[in-house]
Amino acid sequence: MPRYQVPRYSPSPKHEVELPARRLYTFRTFLQDRLPYIITFYMALFFAMLVLTLDLQHGRSLPSISSLLYTALLATVIILGWIAWDYARQRLYYRQVAEMIAADKPTALSIMRVRDGATREQLAVQQLLEKQHKAFADELADYRRQREQHLHFTNQWVHHMKTPVSVIDLLLQQAAEQQDAENDNQAIRSSMQEELERIYRGLEMMLHTARLDQFRMDVRIDRVSLLPLVRETINRHKKACIRSSIFPRVEGQDVLVETDAKWLSFLLGQFITNAIKYSKDKPGSKTLRFTVSSLPDGGCSLSLTDEGIGIAEHDLPRVFDPFFTGENGRLVEESTGMGLYLAREVCSRLGHDLAIESELGVGTTITIYFYNSAVHQGLFV
Numbered sequence: 138m139p140r141y142q143v144p145r146y147s148p149s150p151k152h153e154v155e156l157p158a159r160r161l162y163t164f165r166t167f168l169q170d171r172l173p174y175i176i177t178f179y180m181a182l183f184f185a186m187l188v189l190t191l192d193l194q195h196g197r198s199l200p201s202i203s204s205l206l207y208t209a210l211l212a213t214v215i216i217l218g219w220i221a222w223d224y225a226r227q228r229l230y231y232r233q234v235a236e237m238i239a240a241d242k243p244t245a246l247s248i249m250r251v252r253d254g255a256t257r258e259q260l261a262v263q264q265l266l267e268k269q270h271k272a273f274a275d276e277l278a279d280y281r282r283q284r285e286q287h288l289h290f291t292n293q294w295v296h297h298m299k300t301p302v303s304v305i306d307l308l309l310q311q312a313a314e315q316q317d318a319e320n321d322n323q324a325i326r327s328s329m330q331e332e333l334e335r336i337y338r339g340l341e342m343m344l345h346t347a348r349l350d351q352f353r354m355d356v357r358i359d360r361v362s363l364l365p366l367v368r369e370t371i372n373r374h375k376k377a378c379i380r381s382s383i384f385p386r387v388e389g390q391d392v393l394v395e396t397d398a399k400w401l402s403f404l405l406g407q408f409i410t411n412a413i414k415y416s417k418d419k420p421g422s423k424t425l426r427f428t429v430s431s432l433p434d435g436g437c438s439l440s441l442t443d444e445g446i447g448i449a450e451h452d453l454p455r456v457f458d459p460f461f462t463g464e465n466g467r468l469v470e471e472s473t474g475m476g477l478y479l480a481r482e483v484c485s486r487l488g489h490d491l492a493i494e495s496e497l498g499v500g501t502t503i504t505i506y507f508y509n510s511a512v513h514q515g516l517f518v
Contacts (some may be wrong), residue, residue, distance in 0.1 A: 166275050170256045177219040197301040210296050214232050229253040286459050290346060291477055301332035305481060308332075334377055338410055345479060347402055361398045362393040363439060367427050370405040374413070379427070381417035383443075385409075389429030392437045394507040407476040408441045408503050414469055415501070416445035432506070441500040449494035458482040 168175075185208045192200040200208075233251045254260040308329050347353050364387060371378075371385045378385060409425070416423050423444040430438050448456060452463035461480040466472035477493075480503075484491040490506035 152223065161406075170258060171442065173219065174225065177215060181215045182216070184208070184211045226255045227259070230255060230259055286486050287346070289460060290343075290473070298336060301335045302338075304332045305329055331377070332381065332386075338406075340408070341403070342473070342475060342479070345483075346475065349479065351480055352483075356397050356486070358395055358397055358487075359399065360393045362391055362398050363394055363429055363437070364389075366398060366402060367405060367439070370409065371427075372404050372411045374406065377413050381413050382422045383413060383425050384422060385425045386439075387427045389427075390433070392429060393406055394437060396487055396489070396507065400487065404480050404483055404505065405441070407480055411476055412441065412443035412445060412501075413474070414445075415447075415465060416443050419445065434508075436506060436508045438504050438506045440502055440504040442500060444500045447497040447499050447501055448493075449497050450495075453493065453495060457491075 148311050158373065165339070186213070187460075188204050188208045189200050192204050230251070230253045231251060235342060237251060251266055252262055254263050270326075365385055371387075412425050416425075426442040428440045428442070430440070446465065446468070452461075452465075455461045456463065457477050457480075458474075460474040461478075462472040462474040467472065481491055486504065488508065492504045492506070494504075495501040
């Protein structure tokens with residue numbers, strides 16, 4: 138059976154220090170940047186001493202006024218020459234910085250134009266600007282991607298919610314026309330119940346999608362008894378299971394896991410909803426098996442195995458991507474492509490691993506791996 142596992146969540150360090158960059162700020166490099174100043178000082182000092190030495194060789198006990206003026210003039214020429222040279226080599230850098238500061242809203246082009254630093258300090262500022270711009274651009278691109286995903290999902294969610302609302306309206310009209318037919322009214326009530334459940338599932342997914350951005354504010358880690366939570370979640374979906382001739386079965390011994398009960402219940406609800414969605418059209422009775430197993434390192438796993446239509450092998454690596462529905466999405470109108478994506482995001486934040494196995498036409502198995510030592514790795518990142 139083809140299998141795909143979500144890569145283990147490993148938070149990246151927030152503060153990366155590059156050793157070459159650290160070595161840039163040493164006393165040696167500080168002196169190297171000021172080497173022209175030192176050379177200029179000693180040149181002026183050398184010429185001053187040379188003039189004084191010549192005066193002493195002519196038998197004078199003190200230097201003459203003309204010698205002192207000549208020394209001062211020579212030192213001034215050297216300093217002015219040095220200043221002119223230093224300004225010439227740094228002029229382009231200062232001009233680029235001035236243009237960037239003068240701009241009301243510095244663009245990426247203006248920031249990237251600051252590229253002609255002459256000293257190591259100026260080169261370091263260039264690197265800082267480039268890294269800051271890259272970090273800002275990455276953050277902005279990530280924000281835009283999330284906004285596009287959210288907008289796409291909102292539009293898709295509204296579209297899916299319009300269908301059950303329209304169906305309920307049609308059923309109410311039929312009920313008004315057939316008030317004396319008890320059997321017809323019973324069927325209408327059953328259909329209305331099914332549509333209301335679809336609305337509830339859609340609202341729940343929308344709510345949890347909105348909460349995912351503020352996950353840290355809406356999580357509480359406890360030691361949760363696994364089997365009672367599984368049975369409670371099954372009971373919330375028992376009517377839908379009965380309508381689709383799906384019979385849940387729970388196997389294994391109860392264990393305690395470190396997780397958030399509310400978010401784990403949401404995950405199980407998504408998996409049960411998917412099992413119902415992709416199994417209800419198969420004839421006959423189907424089994425939805427929940428299996429709790431121990432792991433060699435002390436953790437445990439919870440597997441959900443359905444007998445639905447399965448997933449094509451080439452679709453497995455993409456089933457956790459947002460809005461991806463694959464071949465099944467063309468067969469089942471309710472597919473949004475967000476359920477497994479949300480499951481992956483929640484599992485990564487809770488420190489759980491998630492894997493999926495499927496065989497086309499046979500069924501699908503989704504497994505959550507609980508590692509109590511890793512539950513906090515992804516929570517506060």
